[in-house]
Amino acid sequence: MRRISGVDLPRPFRMGSRDLRHRSPNEDLRLPRKMREPILGFTRHTLNNSFSSLIGLLTLPHLSENEKGKTVSGIIADYKELRAGINSKQAVQLQMGAVSDMREFLLRLQQEFVFEAKNPSFDSSGERQKFSALINKSRVQLDKLLGILNGDPYRQFPEKFSLFRLVGDLAPQQEDTLHHVYRSPDGQPVFLFADQFDAALILENFFSNAVRACERKGVFPFVEVSAFLDDTLPRMAEITIRDKGVGFTTEELILIRRGKGFTSKGSASPDHGIGLIHCRFLIEQHGGRFDVSSREGDGTDIIFTLPAHAADK
Numbered sequence: 001m002r003r004i005s006g007v008d009l010p011r012p013f014r015m016g017s018r019d020l021r022h023r024s025p026n027e028d029l030r031l032p033r034k035m036r037e038p039i040l041g042f043t044r045h046t047l048n049n050s051f052s053s054l055i056g057l058l059t060l061p062h063l064s065e066n067e068k069g070k071t072v073s074g075i076i077a078d079y080k081e082l083r084a085g086i087n088s089k090q091a092v093q094l095q096m097g098a099v100s101d102m103r104e105f106l107l108r109l110q111q112e113f114v115f116e117a118k119n120p121s122f123d124s125s126g127e128r129q130k131f132s133a134l135i136n137k138s139r140v141q142l143d144k145l146l147g148i149l150n151g152d153p154y155r156q157f158p159e160k161f162s163l164f165r166l167v168g169d170l171a172p173q174q175e176d177t178l179h180h181v182y183r184s185p186d187g188q189p190v191f192l193f194a195d196q197f198d199a200a201l202i203l204e205n206f207f208s209n210a211v212r213a214c215e216r217k218g219v220f221p222f223v224e225v226s227a228f229l230d231d232t233l234p235r236m237a238e239i240t241i242r243d244k245g246v247g248f249t250t251e252e253l254i255l256i257r258r259g260k261g262f263t264s265k266g267s268a269s270p271d272h273g274i275g276l277i278h279c280r281f282l283i284e285q286h287g288g289r290f291d292v293s294s295r296e297g298d299g300t301d302i303i304f305t306l307p308a309h310a311a312d313k
Contacts, residue, residue: 035278036148037088040095042201043145044086047102050138051079054109057131062119078105086145096149103142110135141197154285156195160309163237164189166196167225170204190227190237191309198282199306205279206241206302213245213300229308236288237308242301248294256292279304 055076060068082105085098113121114132122128140157147155192199207223214221224242248256256276280290283304294300 035281038278039148039201040086040088040145042204043141044083046141046197046200047083047086047138050134054131054134057127057134058113058121059123059127060121061123075109092149096146099142099146099149103139103146106135106138106142137196144197156198156285158193158195158307160191160193161196161199162189163192163199163227163239166200166203170200170207190229192237192306193235193309194286194306198285202279202282202304203241205275209276209302210241210243210245210300213243213247215245217244217246217297219244230305235308236305238303238305240301240303242299244299247296247298247300248292249296253292253294276302 055072058072058075060071063071082098082102086095086102087098088095090098110132114128114135122131144155144157147153210223211221222244225239226242227237227239230236230238276292283290283306286306288305288307290305291303292300293303
């Protein structure tokens with residue numbers, strides 16, 4: 001794997017080099033129990049974002065403002081009630097029931113406003129398609145969550161998406177939060193063919209780690225994301241996330257190398273919850289590889305691979 005130049009770091013180590021697409025059929029691929037609650041919370045977060053977009057697309061031009069207000073308020077109330085049930089404090093069976101109810105609720109919205117609508121519900125056919133696509137994406141996430149709660153083998157739903165766009169969605173360039181730079185060869189976007197929910201979870205965790213590391217060092221959060229297609233790994237994109245924070249101690253690197261988790265102290269930012277070891281699990285599920293290079297006080301490079309879309313090879 002290509003090394004990142006310009007940083008004097010200890011010898012990097014490689015984890016997850018085995019391609020899990022050729023794993024044993026008897027291997028236990030269930031999600032680690034510690035990951036279930038964080039993924040539950042992340043699903044709630046992404047559902048909120050998707051639902052806000054759905055409401056924004058639903059213009060209902062055939063209704064008066066008063067009728068539209070009542071219709072939208074009713075939809076929002078139903079959503080909030082269902083979302084409250086997707087809560088880690090509930091028993092697993094109740095959580096599964098709430099997830100199933102939310103899935104059916106989204107399906108009813110799709111049928112009412114897309115498939116069986118007698119009057120136009122959107123300003124254009126493009127917005128109608130976006131509405132339906134958002135619902136389909138949310139339903140896939142809920143199907144995945146149901147499997148997790150049921151203890152089924154971990155499922156993935158690969159699709160083509162732009163890494164650049166995903167990075168932009170997760171790390172907005174706002175003056176008071178996180179500034180990031182995205183680099184790729186020749187300035188061309190890199191497209192992945194992976195589970196977008198997993199990729200977002202991985203990246204958000206790495207960004208959260210980078211912010212905490214910069215806060216602990218007392219510097220402004222700055223993250224560089226670079227990506228290129230690795231010719232030695234068929235259809236794989238190598239992604240590097242670099243920060244200039246406090247870096248890992250030797251002891252922490254040893255724990256990571258041994259596959260042990262830990263929590264860094266002294267940060268004002270909340271922990272996203274899944275950690276490097278669980279990110280490694282998700283990366284390996286894609287047949288990817290994961291390296292960490294770091295030196296205390298000089299920042300960290302997280303280097304990992306995910307499947308690239310074949311057209312970009």
